[in-house]
Amino acid sequence: MQRTLSSSALGEAEFVRYPFMPEVEKYVKDSGFTISDIADLKAPKAQAIMGRAEERILQSFERKAAQADYEDRFVEIFSYFLALIVVKAVGSAYLERAFSRSEGARARTAFLNEDPSYMCKIINDLFGLQAELVDKLPWRAGPEAQMKLQFRIPAHRYLQVLGETRLLDKPGLSLIENVVHQGYVYLSRDRLVDMVQDQFSMLVLQRIKRMERPVKLPAALQGIVERISARLPKPRAPKDLGQYEYIEKLLQSPMMDGRHRVLWLILPPYLINVKKLSDEEAYEIITKYLERCGWHEARGERLVKYNISRARRIGLRPPRLERLAETNPGLYKAIVEAISKT
Structure with a gap:
């Protein structure tokens, strides 16, 4: 595998930060490299590209901060597209969302600067x-x-x-x-x-959805698919909703503190992606709950609709109560105090 493209370092740096831009896909296609080239273990950079692709995918569902690697921009660019192929080959909707969120978050960090x-x-x-x-x-x-x-x-x-x-x-x-x-x-x-x-993540997810699932991959790439599949969290049975029992209790327990965070972090993801309610059903439940909490905001209707739409678009799921204690202790305390009164 030889590098046949010449491009400016600045262009490649931009491609590293935003690999979902249309120009990047053209860059990859114009290179003439194929899956077989990248999977050829004797080819220069092949192992580096495969290793980096696997690392990016693992970071996405192990909740590790996704960092761009500028040491070898060529490897970083091609590993993104190889990761897309692997994610599609695994065939997990959970992994597709996790990978999209991870790559989108990395791009957002770059965009801020x-x-x-x-x-x-x-x-x-x-x-x-x-x-x-x-x-x-x-x-x-x-x-x-x-x-x-x-x-x-x-x-x-x-x-x-x-x-x-x-x-x-x-x-x-x-x-x-x-x-x-x-x-x-x-x-x-x-x-x-x-x-x-949220749009960077959506661009990545839309690209994955448009892809066809590979029928057969070279052995080296199939090995990555199998290793990733083995490490994915096992899906829970739909009846196992015990971890979210606190949310059902919360819906019966109006709270004064933390209502905004409950609106975007907990209720829409739970009602849409766990209970599988329609947008209209979720909207009715959330607005009634917020009214009981004494929450009045001029933009309230739009705020609720936006958070419902966002939860559905990017597949957000609510945090478990013990996870909330680690990541948001203030909200955890407010929820525990509210549900302890029921």
Whole structure:
């Protein structure tokens, strides 16, 4: 296996950070490399690519932070595409979601640290937003607004893309909550990050869904598939809902503290992905519960709908109570206090 492509180091660095961009797939196709080339253990870099692909997949469901490796960008780029093939070959919906979330989280971390001009390039290439940098606001504004509102997007494209990505109900992204001037929506850096918060993961998951499951793989790759399959968490029987009994108790126990976190972290994932309720059923249960908690918010309806949609899109599952004690002790304490009164 020989490296036949010449490309700038900058281009490869970008490909490492955002391997799901269309240009990266073209880069891989133009290389002429095949699965057989990568699976040839005698070929240069073959073992490194396979090892890195397996590592990326393991990181995704072992809940280890996904870090980009810039030492060998070629290996990092090709290992992503090999990992996609392996994930598809395993045939686990759980693994597909876990891998997509892991890769998306890594890309989001990189996006947070990008130069504003490159942030525009990324979202324009991926979503066609036609975003532009703003040198000076076209109206009289204070210094804080001048520094904060760095980007603008044509309002019609903004609405179209947010509609396509189901983000119109996400708090903070509606037109009424942003500055609109002469046909443009003006946004801060934080708002731009809000727009792509889950979209990188969705791009990875959509790519996996479009792939056909490989019928046969070279022995070296089949070995990776078998090792990954053996280490996947075993699915629990549907009747085993004991680990979520605390949520059923919580629904009977109004709580004053931690309601926002219960809304996005616990109730939608439980009702949608554990109990398999419809969006409408989940919405009714959540809104009634929040009313009993005395929760009143102007954007409440949109907030509930967004979190239900988000839970369904990315397959979120609620944390077990003991896991919650480790990761969110404040919320754990509030829940335990609430359910202990029932």
